[in-house]
Amino acid sequence: MNNLFIASTILKILLIPAYRSTDFEVHRNWLAITHSLPISKWYIEKTSIWTLDYPPFFAWFEKFWSMFAQFADPNMLVVDNLEYASWETIVFQRLTVILSELVLYWSLQRYIRYFGNQYVNWLVAASVFLHPGLLIVDHMHFQYNGFLYGILILSIVEAKRGQLLLSGILFAVLLNFKHIYLYMAPAYFVYLLKAYCFTSDQLSSFSIQRFITLGGAVIGVFALSLGPFIHQLPALLSRLFPFTRGLCHAYWAPNFWALYAAADRCLIFVGKRLGWIMNDAALGSMTRGYVGDTQFAVLPDIQASHTMILTLIAQIAVLQLLWRKPTFDNFLSSLTLCGFASFLFGWHVHEKAILIVLIPYSLMAANNKLHLRTFIILSAAGIYSLYPLLFHAAETPIKITFTLLWTLMIVTGLAFTMKTSIKSILHPVEVLYLLGLIVLQLYSSIVHELVFGGLEFLPLLLTSVYCGVGVIYGYLLAMINVCFTC
Template structure:
């Protein structure tokens, strides 16, 4: 069985990798991806494009004390301070492309220079992700397996959809996390903790995975030979607090305002497009009960449309109990307890990665106002385990196909329909082929990697779902009639596959 291995030695980020491979081996992987992303520069952009343009303008023109108060645009700054400083850094070269993009009141500005700069900035920052992937795969001895492993991690359709079409900056953050995970595998807990604290101060969604880091670091570093090491605890605490001090220290007088921006709990339980999680099935069940009640002459006391708008405080159920943030927190914690307990009992690097994935997964399934894009918190770390066993490779394949398909509603124009379809079909075909190669029986053409019959049938069910939501519904019913139906069908169908994947992963992760 292939394992991610830990050692007492710490190789350089690329040293031992390059010793086994030349630039000719892995450069094509990066260059091909780069050319594809160049081709996507003029593609669809979501409102997140304007969000980041506005943040460039805010950080460039205002003193830092005013960054988290500026509200000329509805897209106010609501990421932690490190990301604000990242935008401030980007704002300086942005002037060379089009200085008008840095005007705060120049809302919805999207000149060709602005588009080019913002797209290129995503590509440039994603080099951190590629470097992190190189760091992860450097221990793999077999050249062919190393290239396949690198491709599976780096060629993520999810990052292509979310970062390079929809528009966000996720790649470099996952790159930092890959370096953090690598540090954990190489027995460098302080470096791993510092890097994780760093990404927390770039994007607070990584709080979902914080329990796994906390338990692993506490148990493996602060307890030695079943004795608590107070010096290690102080060192770990000082390193972590140091990162947060560097981030929030300059904003010490404005922390309440920043917290209010970072955690807007007044939003509803479900986003406008239901993330494919437990609450999508819960909301769907309530809608079914409402319609059944109408058929038999009962009053539900709530409009079904109120479940779909994703507005502030707008999630009210007709028959099932209303859900509050505290309920989602309780379910999330309960979903994480078994894997955290197993991690405490067996604090190994392999167990840490399992727990990291399951903590993020539990938060995705049961969290408050979860976005569909958060599935990447599961899929990116899970891609690191495709060599661990055929079972992990199989469930990664099922979850990846389902999770990436669940992102389709983000890209709704006809031109992007072609792009996303080709991308996912290519991933499904080539991904299956290369995962089978990773687990091929030595000296034989057969492989231990096999998708189970019911999993194959489920994935094939994505085809009629696609035909209806992307072709039949818009052509025969139009975009305005039963507008939420395609979104709901996508969410519900993908929820089933994702919940199935969670159950299987839990069985693997705590076995």
């Protein structure tokens, strides 16, 4: 891992001048807010449209980095300096991502140490640390997912070691860094309740003392996080859970709702020919992520409550297996599939959230051939779905080359450990699907502009739908595998 760490760090440093999204300004603004304002104003300040909308531990994380930012360029810490991006600011913020990823590196070192087969687990750890999704989203687009997944993997490692109380505490800490991981909370709740609070399979073995210890520890973490903000708790919660946003993000995440929205688009053409009565106000709404923009022209409209119900139903399917047999392997499967369900059926899902599927599933890839098969399909569809985030031609060779090198090293290596080949694992139809991604890339980057010279939404629509098919197919494969192995 040391050589990979050095090589990847050099690559990430070389990417410092690369494309960066509005998320760069988001985090610069959060640095300014937490450094320049008292905590009583952190969650009500709105000079910028990029208001602070992560839980308090992440706010303190920004506060920590701001103490060093003032030595790089104090102007980046001025709240009114919107869109400020001096070279010193760019270098500093990029370096914070690289340095914070040391948490991920440390967690993967512990993963290798405690998970048995050194070579296999080295491959799995390398697949996470060098993941193209993290390179695209964190080190180019700009976020801190590597740091956060480091905490998640530390929690998983402690669960593997049997340190369930510490695992639960680490997950509670993670929730107070980024609340998207709430979707994984049901798996933690069921596993810790059954494996920690019950000392045997008998219901009579329930330990009140352990339940109080676990509950007190989790409540203590939340009290430490939310306590200083108790007087602005309504404002904080409204920032964390903005349900006024539309069902689909501006660029549809490759999930169930992307296919649902695409089906509605297709039905519009049919409806116009057949004279159907349609919702005229919704004819252009599904391709935008505006506030309250959730209407469909033909298909029934979807409310936030509907997505919550579908997500819970999908999660219950695996949680009941975990309750009946609370082993670590079932916990890891349930944890991954709970996050998967949230990505498929959640409300206003960002395309970047595919990492909540890809990173945990990497830890399952070496379990058996069906998991590896699923991992290949999911990785291909999921990573490709992130490509539109880097829409400049200059970044195209980087994202494609890095993905191919990662695939060659990780997927081929995992297949070798199972004494098989990628070709023998995949069904011919699945091979055709993967080849289709190459065709889609050629169309999106070359053919579309030559043929249409406009219709910018079309490559995005095709990418969302095509990748959505692969992601949903991967989910079905994963569910089949988990249900048959539990």
